[in-house]
Amino acid sequence: MTVCLPELERANDLLAASPFAHWLRTEAVEAHGRIAVRMHVDEHHIGNPFLRAVQGGIVASLMDYAASLTLSLYLGRAELLRPLSVNVSYLRSVRDRDCLADAQIVRLGRRVATLTTRAWQDDAEKPCAVSQYTFVLS
Amino acid sequence: MADDADLLDQRRNDLVTLFIDDHPMARALGMEFVEGDWNRVVCRLPMRDDLTFREGAGLAPGVLLTVLDGVFGLSVCMRVPVPQAIATIELKIDFIEDARTDADLVFTGECYAIADNVGYARGEITRQGDGGLVAGGSATFMLGTRGPTFFTEAAGEGA
Structure with a gap:
């Protein structure tokens, strides 16, 4: 499975319309056959300056965009959807190099959508964080 | 005893400097x-256009996640102000109302328990002014993780 170019362009248009996505230094890319969000880690993403580890909330923000982007693209929305709730588990520290995140729709109901996300650096099979997102659809 | 209390106050002041005043993020x-x-820690985040979810909207959910995580972490360190590194294990947030463009936000975090080297924090995000609830959340932190501590590095004693 591959991501078609128009879908990738649409994903980057959605991210470009979000000022905080720019602050995070994100871009939509293809990874493992699906849309992912890549974050170019910068000094202002670092939570522990002594370990050069990215702050947990920044990693959650990256997964936030992966979930919103995946759901908005699937539903053909013109704007990124905002989540209702998020639950993040941190598995490994995130160091100061690029980090990626993607999302999967677990269930899409009439009013509620549930997605899982993962964030990784070197190996997607060894995520540094996973999360579950809930969205209310209007 | 007075010396101990003074030392704790000094360490808590140092933590605020390290986590907020001098922290790049x-x-x-x-x-x-x-x-x-x-x-307990209370921080304020002024509304800024470059941190919004989209043009004309309030602060992005990721901004709320990031700042609340920082406030939670600081509240845990304030409760146990001994030299040690900490790391977030879990973070949960419910977004109750959209952050609006006409109000700065107030983040309140409280470390309500420490057990088996795990710190537990909970808190909320409210609008400054009318006090409207924007989000609520909680987090857990592992204490004493690997690596240099903020205190030792600040004192120039790091590895």
């Missing part, structure tokens, strides 16, 4: 320390 986001005590 906190400074880049514009976080401001409002008040704090032995287990």
